[in-house]
Amino acid sequence: MPNTKSYIETTPLLNDKQKSVFFDSEIQKSLDNFIELVIKIFDATACSVLASPIQTPIELCQRGSKITLTKDDLKNSSNTTVNINSNILRVVTPINLPSHVQFGWIVFERQSDIAFTEKEKSIFSTLKNGLINQLAQRRRLLEATDNVELQLMISELNKDLVCIKDEHFKIVYANDAFKNMYPENMQNNIIDCTTVENYEDDKAKNFLAQDKIALHCGFSQIVENLCRPNGSSFTADTVKRRFEDRLGNLYILTVSKDITKKEQLINKIEAAQSELDEFTSIASHDLRSPLNAIKRLLEWISDDCKDMLPKEHLENFQLVINRTNRMQVLLEDLLSYSRINGCDGTLANISLDAIYFDIKELLDLPKTLTVNINANNQLITIPVIPFKIVISNLIGNAVKHNDKKNPIIDISLLPDENYYVIEIKDNGPGIEPKYFSLIFKLFQTLQSRDDVEGSGIGLCIAKKHIMNYGGKIEVTSDGKLGSTFTVYWPKK
Template identity: 30%
Template sequence: MPKRSKVRDPSVPGVWPGGAAPGLFRDLCENANDLIQSVSPEGRLLYVNRAWRETLGFGESEIAGLDVIDVVHPDSRDHCRAALREVMSGKTLGDLEFAFRTKDGRRVEVSGSARSWFENGQPLATSGIFRQVTAEKHLKEERDRLFELSLDLLCVAGTDGYFKQVNPAFERVLGYSREELLSRSFLDFVHPDDRARTLEAIAVLAQGHPVVDFKNRYRARDGSYHWLAWRSAPLSGTHVVYAVARDFTEERQAQEVIVRQAEALARSNADLEQFVYAASHDLRAPLRTIGQLADWIEEQVPGEGTEKIREYLALLRQRVGRMETLIGDLLEYHRAEHAATAPTRVDTTSLVRNLATLLAPPDEFRIHAEPGLPVFEAPRAPLELVLRNLISNAIKHHDRRDGRVSVSGRRLDGFYEFVVADDGPGIPRDHQERIFGMFQQLRPRDRLEGSGIGLALVRKIVVRHGGAIRVVSDGRGAAFHFTWPAVPPSAADDEHDPGR
């Protein structure tokens, strides 16, 4: 039998059942932040407090003519009618949730409790206290929506080895139903080789510590395995774990393909390296023999009337020399792709002067290092090879014995720009890009010995080290501009990441 309270005059609107509420009690109701109301058995509002009126937008004089269902949102009316019947039967509802509708039509979510007042076994009125939960409910809806729509696998699990809740991503990725996932230990889905590590991770979580960047494989319904990357955290004082997993199977497979391709490429490069050196040796050996035979033949030729034979022998030695140069340049071109040289301190003024001596141009020819050439950290060998080829080409292609080559340099953002300029015959505009191709020469080989690889090699080295090269020539003279990193790549990385 429900507890019954005596109410003398429940029909008076605007007052608490029992007539005018005592002053202190009424003040408590009026100043409460919760929404307080009293409703007659017929559903008519008998009393509402200030918070109720302000929240729903009604004046005190408007309450008398309102039925409680009038201020309930249409979506909640059936639920409220059923709840009102339960309360009028004597039941106390302690977890009642529904939505009011304000005077201007807005929806207000509330949660609270309601009970009834009886006299002589008959219900006189209900009293209800409600707290506005609109923001909380929206937040919960957003949280639930995030859980449902997340592309990652979200779950609540226990350290007992069972899932308590899983989002739809689990079903989508693994192919099992939610019921299957919750009814079996999640270790049943883990790859046998990963179970021991997974148990170790669970033990860490059971001790209250989070587990991040943990990876294992889960078996899907079709028998395939998916790689999952987990981040998990336990709820303090409980055996509950919250976890998120990302399926990185495709990334893992792509990574494995890249590793296999890199290994295959390394083997191929090693085979190519061996072939290049073997071919270089095997081609040079017969060339040297041919050159020696030409020398022996010339020694046996009588002195008179054999000028033509000597001319042919000289031509033969010249062709042998060209072939040796070609093989050497091809080998150098191959080395440029794979060679790695540690940076060292390079004084480019000294480097240019040493090259001028090494290349031994005609006595009248001048190679000049302009003031301001930098001293900086760089891999010396490739930079020297670039400068040597450019200066050598300028000497070789010059049309006068008293020519001049100048080398200058300046800082340009994160690079040094070097310019190797000569006063030779120049390079026609329509050839200024073609000269950087393999086996390209502007003059016939009978007039100028060379492999046609030098500038292709120069471009390859410059680009490999992060620079660029171009030629400027308009009429006489040509200037080759190329850029070179002012700071070696590894040192530049350290500057941007001082914590390394």
């Protein structure tokens, strides 16, 4: 059966060969009853209801003698009374739906010696309005039916386990995915049972615990391990929600999503993270201790032999010590990088001025450095520790690569609705645009490590912290007049 809305509110669905219209049987019944009333009440010799498709009017229902009409007869949009001849009086009136779409026309004829009185016009108008209301109500009912059918189809196609239980926890509906958990010989027995009829009391009580929570509180959600009838188990994210029908009967909608693969991946990630943490712990002890011992030994030898060795040998000795220091910095940076995901994310309200005051004592900043903070002491709500690491690395990077006698760094807080936008600008040599994609990678430096000490990890650590919190970092520079790093930290 075609959707009634497509028939009433646009044009009828026509079979061009038979010149007939297909629509709901209840609508046909309403039209038949209407015509019978018109013939009886107004002593009509003929009555017809026509639909208004794009081209030719189509007769939907007719009683009595044949009524011959032309297109001109249907042009008038208001009630029209016409004397066809000395014997016949014709009434033509449009049927306009509440949606302001013209459904069609009502036409009836009777003997012309009987005048169409004002009282009859009022009665006819009442009958017509009743017909229009019946058509509109039937359309709404069919639309509701279509919506229910659509929802059922969506439910049946859903791969999640979907069922509806009544207030006694008996299943009144289950989709195909739910039924297919059971052997074929059991699928017809699912409806009107709780599926725990054969459980022991304690086990049944535990199984229905979330149903009871949903029934009394309106909602429940749990990640649980479920067992299929065939004995296999799976992990499900189960949501239960209470609802009621128009009569006030309570029901529970249950949707269980199989998240077994997701949980397995999470377990693998957690295991890998645990191994990484273990490696970090070993590295921090087993690598740092011998490295410190090597450094101390080199320093002792240098102090004891500095008056005995030639200048060239002393320079080589100092070079070895510097390389040892670099290895120590690299180790510390690698450990910091591996611990990013475990960094304390406690939020605090703090200003950029206060952040810089805290970190400047930890940085080896030259006395000639000028740092300008343009934030008006505005408070920002951020995870302090990772944010300080980001700002510290960006300032340290700006100082380390600055080739000016009087380095300048401008730190600004820019207005934005969704992010704290922090701009860090320096007057250093700048970065050529072709290197923008390299500077945030591990161990990447644009200058020799003998010229500029560094591990090549600082910017990478900064970017990873920013991305962990859903932010981003951008760099702009012409490669000559300094660089500008812009941090977008989400407001939360």
